[in-house]
Amino acid sequence: MQISDIAIQIDRVTRAFDRNRALDEVSVPIRAGEFTVLLGPSGCGKSTLLRLIAGLDTQTDGTILIEGQDMRGTPPGARGLSMVFQSYALFPHLSVRQNILFGLAVRKTSRAVQAERLKRVAEMMGLGPLLDRKPSQLSGGQQQRVALARAVISDRPICLMDEPLSNLDAKLRADMRVELRSIQKQLGLTVVYVTHDQVEAMTMADRIIVMNGGRIEQVGIPEAIYARPETTFTASFIGTPPMNLFPASALFSGPANLTVGIRPEDLHLTDAGPRADLVGVEYLGADRLVAGQINGTPFVLRQPAQSPTPRDRFHIGWSQTAMNAFDATTGKRLHDFDFSSLSPNQKDFDHETA
């Protein structure tokens, strides 16, 4: 990767507060022109990282480079970035037009340029008829668009967004996901997008940074994050429902220090295999989720709705390639783990190669 590909370089950044560390030696590159999503549960340090990039907060330790420049001491306004806040942060005393043009007006951009860009952006966001209203006269979705327009019109190469869709209803959120993504592509923006919603992350991201407890768990494209989680945290965070994690002893008479991860859709009912007890069934339309347990370990199996519902006791099977191996102590993925070395812990179990 060339330096110029990297818009933002986070290098061993720590942010300690009085009682806790919001970020602990975080390092990650963010590529130019990509839609990067910071994903993690609430309180894991996503907003903190975003605010450090923006310059609204200062790291305790470590370096943040933007376009190769060390940003320490550079005020937010001079970092060449725009930001969309969760609460929209519109200026209540200004009209929609003035809100959108705020940055350009401050920088004394010529009237002609302002008018031309306003026209383009207002069209793109469908804000044309609303330009003379005050923010208080807009719906949540419209306010959101204004906040977005204000960020986009600045023509700054980097745009930071902190849960910008979380205050919208489900339908609007789905529409905005598509729209945001297309605007980002159209303008070639480098977007850093914070969310705790994995659906948003999966559908929008070029690259996902999974965070937990102030650390980065995994960086990768959505497919890789889903298919090959690097840690048990990522495995149990991504997917609805997430990956099943079994202690190896529940499935095999194998090593004790092993966790086996299998996605619900990779499990199926068989006549032979580890025996499970039925806990409950949830019908979802196209699919059915079957909750069961093996030796006290709960799991979920996803099956097509037309297949037969399991009885109180049933056997489960899976393909060998569907298995993920994790170190039970560290929770880290064991690459190149050889599952064929394991022997099933029940006589009637046979490996399926479906």
Add this chain to the structure above:
Amino acid sequence: MAATDLWSPVHIYGGFMKRAGFSTRWLPILLLLPQLSIILIFFYWPAAHAVKSSFYLQDPFGFGETFVGMKNYTALLKSSAYLRSAQFTVIFTLIVTMLSLSLALLLAVKADKVIKGAKTYRTLLMWVYAVAPPVAGVIGLVLFDQSWGPLKDFFGLFGWDFRLGVTYFDTAFAMVVVSVWKQLPVNFIFFLSGLQSIPKSVREAALIDNRSATGRFWDVTFPLLAPTAFFLLIINITYALFDTFGIIDTLAKGEPSNNPMTLVYRVYVDGFRGNDLGGSSAQSVVLMVLVLALTVFQFRMVERRIHYT
């Protein structure tokens, strides 16, 4: 939304709760009676009395009164002492209001930077300032005391022979300083809480778009403080006009003749020192009209726009 809608019972209960009602007509009237009688006895009755006596000439020894029509009012307009007081009142009010508002705003902006987010500091500061005003007034008076106040000696260092209660300008100066000094904490508290109530994210949005702190203040902070500032403007004008009575009384030291005084103080001086109850009543009627105008102006403005929600 008009400010009044906010407090209507329907708004507060969101229409879900039944409106509480009285079954008889007499109970609510009975309950309102104490409040109403206080207003009647201590406000409307004296006001009506003042209007009435402003048309009469009272005998200084209390033996009867003669109807004189508008004479008390025309006499006011011809009295150079009254006009001088009126002029002083206008200047005094302008200076006190402007100084106490701008100084308080400056202090509040500085304090806001320091105590950003720190709730305990904020509460402590509020406490100190909430207790302070009367104390500040007393301290102000002590500082200016002619016989042992330190300020007299301090001014002496610059060759200013400061004579409180003797030189017109010196007395006026002390009146302004003590009045501002006493009102500052109140303004400070309001401005500070106004500043603190501006959402953090709105300030940060401004921070990202505008590098200049002064620019951010005038483009974002000040307009968002405008409702607070307007409210304080009215409060401060009222204060300078009426509530400075005690300060003026103390500083003029019972020597009203050649000292500056505000219109409110003159009502007292002419009425109770000069025993001109008719003229004094006419003066208080003028002041009543002034208050009325101020109130109407305030309501108009509040209705017009100075809030954003």
